[in-house]
Amino acid sequence: MKLKVSELYLGFQNKVFEISSKNLADRGIVYKKEIIIAKLSLIKEKNCFCLNGNLETTVEYDCVRCLKKNPNKINIPINILIFEKTMEHQTRNDREIIYFNKSNDYVNLKSIFSDLIALAEPIQPLCDKKCTGLCPTCGIEKTNSCNCNKRTVFTAWDKLKDLQI
Ligand SMILES: [Zn+2]
Ligand SMILES: [Zn+2]
Numbered sequence: 001m002k003l004k005v006s007e008l009y010l011g012f013q014n015k016v017f018e019i020s021s022k023n024l025a026d027r028g029i030v031y032k033k034e035i036i037i038a039k040l041s042l043i044k045e046k047n048c049f050c051l052n053g054n055l056e057t058t059v060e061y062d063c064v065r066c067l068k069k070n071p072n073k074i075n076i077p078i079n080i081l082i083f084e085k086t087m088e089h090q091t092r093n094d095r096e097i098i099y100f101n102k103s104n105d106y107v108n109l110k111s112i113f114s115d116l117i118a119l120a121e122p123i124q125p126l127c128d129k130k131c132t133g134l135c136p137t138c139g140i141e142k143t144n145s146c147n148c149n150k151r152t153v154f155t156a157w158d159k160l161k162d163l164q165i
Helices: 005-010 110-119 148-164
Strands: 002-004 012-020 035-044 049-062 069-084 096-100 106-108
Touching: 002 005, 005 035, 005 106, 035 110, 049 110, 069 110, 096 106, 096 110
Parallel strands: 069 096
Antiparallel strands: 002 106, 012 035, 035 049, 049 069
16 A cells, blocks of 8 residues: 655545455455455644545454454554654654655555554453353354263262262
């Protein structure tokens, strides 16, 4: 995903970009659809360019409990300030900042978009809040006809009885 430097000065409103996930940096994200849709507006501000909008894609996360892959439609707000490299280093906590070199023809958004998508992943992705996960005894999803739970408890008690004998 690149923006022409000349395009920065012209700006755009609600422009739809179709980005191929193959053109993003590899961050270990599994894209369910190859095309990522970004709807972006670019406004020139006093000493920078402001890129706003959102990015929509469907990615696959492994559920931490049952390990099943589940697709997640994600919508990420985009709020990026683009500065020319000659500007002194900017610090803003509310926005992402990238720099471009006026001598280059393009501003590369590949890394920042990949990072934002990777950051959208929950720390512990679940297929469902109610996911009970896999049974440690039989490996079957607990929600599906597994009765090990009771038996496991009994087995523990049985072993204790053995010890007492
Ligand atoms: Zn699950
Ligand atoms: Zn079981």
